[in-house]
Each structure stands twice: as structure tokens, then as C-alpha cells.
Amino acid sequence: MALTDRSDAELLIQFRQPQTKESAFTAIIKKYQEKLYWHIRRMVVDHDDANDVLQNVFIRVWNGLENFREDSQLYTWLYRIATNESLTFLEQQKKRTAISLSDVETGLSNKIKADKHFDPNRLEWKLQLAIQQLPEKQKLVFSLRYYDEMPYEEMSRVLETSEGALKASYHHAVKKIEDYIKNH
Amino acid sequence: MNSRNTIQDELNELNSGLNSNTNNPYSVPEGYFDGLAASVLAKIKSETPVSAMEELVQLSSILAGIPKTMPYAVPEDYFQSNIEGLKAFTSESEESLVLSFVNKEMPYGVPAGYFANVPEQVLEKIATQRVKVVPVMRRKWLQLAVAAAITGIMAISGIFYFSDRGSNGTSDPVTAVKKASTEELNDFINTTAITDDKSQITVNNSPKEKKLFADISDKELNEFLDQMPVDDEIDIN
DSSP states (O other), rough: OGGGGOOHHHHHHHHTTTGGGHHHHHHHHHHHHHHHHHHHHHHHHOHHHHHHHHHHHHHHHHHHGGOOOSSSSSHHHHHHHHHHHHHHHHHHHHHHHHHHHHHHHHHHHHHHHHSOOTTTTTTHHHHHHHHTSSHHHHHHHHHHHHSSOOHHHHHHHHHTTHHHHHHOOOOOOOOHHHHHHHHH | HHHHHHHHHHHHHOOOOTTTTOOOOOOOOOHHHHHHHHHHHHHHHHHHHOOOOHHHHHHHHHHHHOOOOOOSSOOOOTTTGGGOOSSOOOOOOOOOOOOGOOOOOOOOOTTHHHHHHHHHHHHHHHHHHHHHHOOOHHHHHHHHHHHHHHHHHHHHHHHHHHHHHHHHTTHHHHEEEEEOOOHHHHHHHSSSSOOOOGGGGGOOHHHHHHHHHHOHHHHHHHHHHHHSOOOOTOOOO
């Protein structure tokens, strides 16, 4: 059986044995790298930035997986790390350039517009720009629900926020994005 | 009615003054019970998890109609891995009538072969993290080096300073005598009258010394000399 076909529980067991630790870790990366990559990239936009964050995420996974308590799904835990690393990255960018959060959002919008494939007439691009107008946490909620179709129960463990608050946040995000698309 | 009579009989048996025919004093909003079933069902539906797509359709028909295609381009074979013949990822998507027209392909461009290299790059970084030696003493060593340099500079300056004093006209008489040749010493002895009378000892003082001794009389000087031992080897110039 290919390592990536094994369950998370099996991979965890493999990871905790010295002789199979590295191979299990490689399997985990291959299993989750895409989902995590896109989740990160929707936050930071730029590929190089997403790559840096993704690598940091997997280094943290390597260092912390030994002590993973399995009180949540591995998938949930990975998403939580990826979310925190993305937010940390954006916070560091803000401090490094001494700019306000709104300028960070403007910067990300500019990065989208600078993409060589950018087409302002296409709805998919407008949607990306609309998403960047949202506050960081709301952006996360929208991304997880809209693209990853994550159940609210699981999202609440990832973002450590109540389901009710997440639902309300998502509903507001949808309205904001709808208004943006109508007006642009 | 039958049950009402039974209850009244029961009250009578208990010799209770209560009357089972008493009207309910509480009022109920008009139409309350008519709408109760509908409101309970609505609440149940709101708490029942729905799919993200169903929810989106309910919230916004505009957003529900936008294809979920990500506009960023993805290089061909980016997510495929050739290492050990393993699949790069497994994907499980729940197909539904609503989702059938939705394409969630991400439009972002990703460098070719990127995902194939991620595991290797991460493992390399972890290995680097392990052998990294943190120079704990670096700052302290630097401080010591600076202190040693300052001390050296001060020592060298001191050496130069004192050696300059030595060569500044106030020569060490012992060294000067040792350096002098026998011929020079003989010349000095022959030309200089040596006497025990200390008052005959003339001292060629520098202007600074003359100033120092200006207020001191010769008598006082002689008295001082009487008290101090005279070293025959001292060459007073």
C-alpha cells in the first residue's frame, strides 16, 4: 500500500517510529501539500511567499507531530498551523515595511493585479480582489468555507472561534464580496 | 368531561377546596399555536448542517453563479510527484448537481516541479536546523577582544610615553655613564674639579628647575644636601 493511501492514524504511528519517521513525514507532505499550499496562497497571493510559509508549516509539523495529542483530526491541526503561519507572515510584512493593515491589503491587491495572467474582466479575478478587501480573519473564514467547503464544526477547531460567529462572519463576507463584484 | 369529573371527585375525596373548573389565568399571544410548528421546523433547519454550496445558493445567487475557477495559472505537472511512484495527492470531492458546473481550479501560477521538491527542501532545512551551532560566547569573546585591544593600546602608549620621557634630555645618569667611553670619562674627571665642599657643586638646571628653586636660598639648599646622602655616581649636569 502506498504511504499516501494510509490513514492519518497509520501515518502518525509510522512517524513515531525512528526507522519510518522520515518516510511517513514525506507521505504527510505529499498528502496535504496542495490543500495547504492553496490555503496559504489565497492569503499571501505571491508564490514565493506561499512557498516560504508552506515550508515553515512543515518544519513546525516535523518538530511538533511527535507531541500531537490527536484530540482533533490531523487535517485540522495542519490547517491550524498553516493559518497561524500565514497570519504571522502577514503581520511580519506589516512590521517590516511599517505599513498599516489596510496597506497590506492594498499590497496584496496590487500583487494580484501584477500577475501576468490578470484579467480584470474575468469574474474569477474580481473575486480574488474582492476577497482581499476582507479583514484577515473573515478572509480565512470565506476561503475555508467557499474553496475548501470546510464544515463549521471543523472550522471552529481550526480558527478557535465559535460556530455561530463563523457562520455570521461567512454570511457577512458573502454580502461584502457580492457588493464588491456588483460595483466593480 | 369524564376526566374533569374524575378529577373533581378526587378533589372532593381529599376534602380539597380547589375547583377543577378554574380557568387558566395566563394568556397566550394570538395565533401562537398556529405558527408554532412552522417556527420549530425553521429553527431545526437552521441548525442542521447544509453543504457549503447549498448555503451559498441561499445567501447569494450571484456568488453561487460565479465559477470557482482560480484565475492563477498552474504549471503542468506541478503537483505530481515522481518520487517512489507515489501519488502527489488524493482528492475527494463530493459531486452534487449544484457543483457539477463549478470548476475550482486555482488560477495561480506555480513553478514547474515545485511540489516534487517540497519534501526534500523541507528535510534539508530540518537537517540544517539540527546542526546549527548557536555561538553563545560570540558576544562575550568580542567584548574580551575589545578590552584586550584597548589594554594593548594603553600599554604601547605608556611604553612610548615613558621612553620619550627617558630620551627627552633627562637621561638616566647610570645608563649615560655606562654608555660613555673611558676617554670621555677621563676628560670629564680632568676638567671638572671634584671637591667635598658641597657648596661647590654647581647644578646646571633647566629653566623649569630654576623656576622651581627660585624661592629657595643657597643656604637652604646646602642644609638639604647635608641631610641627604650624596651618591658619588650621580652625574649632576
